[in-house]
Amino acid sequence: MLRVILVEPEGEYNVGFVARLCKNFEVDQLYIVNPRCDLNKALEFSAKGRDFMEKVVVTSTLEEALRDLDLKISTSSIADSKGDMLRKSMPPWEIVKLMENRKTGLVFGRESVGLTREEILMTDIMVHIPANRSYPVLNLSHAVGIVLYEIWKSTHLRGGETGPAPSQ
Amino acid sequence: MLRVILVEPEGEYNVGFVARLCKNFEVDQLYIVNPRCDLNKALEFSAKGRDFMEKVVVTSTLEEALRDLDLKISTSSIADSKGDMLRKSMPPWEIVKLMENRKTGLVFGRESVGLTREEILMTDIMVHIPANRSYPVLNLSHAVGIVLYEIWKSTHLRGGETGPAPSQ
Ligand SMILES: Nc1ncnc2c1ncn2[C@@H]1O[C@H](CSCC[C@H](N)C(=O)O)[C@@H](O)[C@H]1O
Ligand SMILES: Nc1ncnc2c1ncn2[C@@H]1O[C@H](CSCC[C@H](N)C(=O)O)[C@@H](O)[C@H]1O
């Protein structure tokens, strides 16, 4: 079971695109904590992910959105800052083996300021998508797309179809 | 050398997000064929990818945008339709080995109707991102993000850091 959780998203296009991505990559649930944009306008960007907008669960706190989950994963554009264990992160392709048979939640932060330390501390692990060291900050829905793509690849394609071998 | 080419993009948010992704994943050039939206409005969505918008090359035909390239790659949400060789496709992680030492162009289509058959025929290979069989149609900039991420991973991370082995 895979739940995508957006914390206080600010852009309706991002919310709509995430709903579409949930459909593209066969997510089970979309939760939004305290939305800061108009969810009706988000519909316009959701294309055939419309049903995720229609059944979206809105909560007022992250705690509620994390209830009942076995594995809680936060995401950040900042990886492995030295001396800050809170920021020790995993790449997206390593989380799949941890997800097996676990009700999993993926938590994504605000466009403006990401997730707070307190929010990150509520999760078990943190995922960072590696990118340009001088600018690894992806737009919210593009980060969601890449993480969901990696999970989908590992869970829906047979071995040998998922990418280059480590020795390449 | 990696060039991203958008053919007649219709949404300014998509163009801006692609400029940002070009920065995130260290692309060399952004070309736009006959834009159908306001490139000034796109700036708003480009964040620190702003310089890609400032140096964008606008052409009136795809032919011009493909000039000087050694390897031309089209993209499509439709894969391997039986009986239509035009649509035989590769997944994104397989193109990297072909790109070595080649000036490469990645061609992405219109939000509304993708690329025409004629445009696909101007390329050497076609890439399809695998996704939900009943709805594999990604939004334009999210498709760009995933293809660029796969290429970046293969070219910037050492073996063993790029994902699961085929035997897993
Ligand atoms: N490279 C990356 N890896 C993982 N998640 C990322 C990412 N880039 C962006 N995101 C996701 O997109 C969200 C919005 S980007 C937040 C940027 C903000 N300026 C900050 O300093 O945090 C982030 O909270 C995270 O969920
Ligand atoms: N998905 C695809 N779309 C278009 N052409 C493809 C293709 N996959 C392979 N091709 C190759 O491209 C050829 C058609 S177009 C020709 C393109 C190339 N510049 C050339 O001069 O050969 C086909 O004969 C086929 O061999």
Ligand SMILES: Nc1ncnc2c1ncn2[C@@H]1O[C@H](CSCC[C@H](N)C(=O)O)[C@@H](O)[C@H]1O
């Ligand atoms: N699964 C996928 N794999 C590769 N490219 C994709 C993709 N989904 C979308 N794209 C890219 O995003 C562009 C816009 S989506 C185009 C959809 C259009 N309704 C059609 O029928 O073609 C496509 O032209 C392609 O460049």
